[in-house]
Amino acid sequence: MATILIHPDTASATRATAERLLATIRANPAAVLGMATGGTMEPVYTALIARAAETGQSLAGLHTFNLDEYIGLAGDHPQSYRTTMDRLLFDHVDIPHDQTHLPRGDATDPATEAFDYEAQIEAAGGIDLQLLGIGANGHVGFNEPSSSLASRTRIKRLARSTIEANARFFGAGEQVPTHAITMGIGTIMKARRLLMLATGNGKAEAVAAALEGPVTASCPASILQFHPEATVILDQEAAAELKWRDFYEDIHPGGQEVYFADRS
């Protein structure tokens, strides 16, 4: 079972996620970090930039690998995940750009690009800490329900509900991508540690299914139950449907993990 940390509010959950990233970087300035995009992560990156500046923590030794990228969007497209990550994080810290990796959405051969991306992660020594959001349908990365639990980086069709949810980032009349290159569930499971953040009541059902339901390809995030080092940070709304919520709050009051400092 994952370590489940329920915070009093969204700001606290977000801050705790950023602090945990920072603690990982402090412990290993050459860490390989798996990054995620999506609305949930935006305040995390804002907090990480601020805390890195306040504490004088350099990010120059890191290597990062993002979970996914839309197929059909060049890296300089305003809605590509490459542009988004540069705007939200990479342009504001001292990590060299060539140490930040995302699949190339405009690769002429996306299948080969996906295969090569997996190999690049391996060549970097694997991911030390993978940051994850969760889709309202239980997806992680763009591994939609029915994705193989052993899958590796590959092309995935996005579910209609995911395309609709992502449409908010695109202008009226703009084509929302229907396919992505995404790390597979097997790729994500190879990361040494997983850190999931979910906030807001739109995630409550998926969070309960992932943490307390059966491990099933119908809810890809449920695979976290099989990871030995998974931490899930929630706000009150995202935790609302958890059956054993009282228990998690007894173990970690206010979302505090007593032994966190020792494990970072």
Ligand code: F6R
């Ligand atoms: C994005 C990603 C997705 C998002 C998920 C939640 O890189 O991998 O799995 O984490 O769709 O997105 P938000 O945070 O926008 O609700």
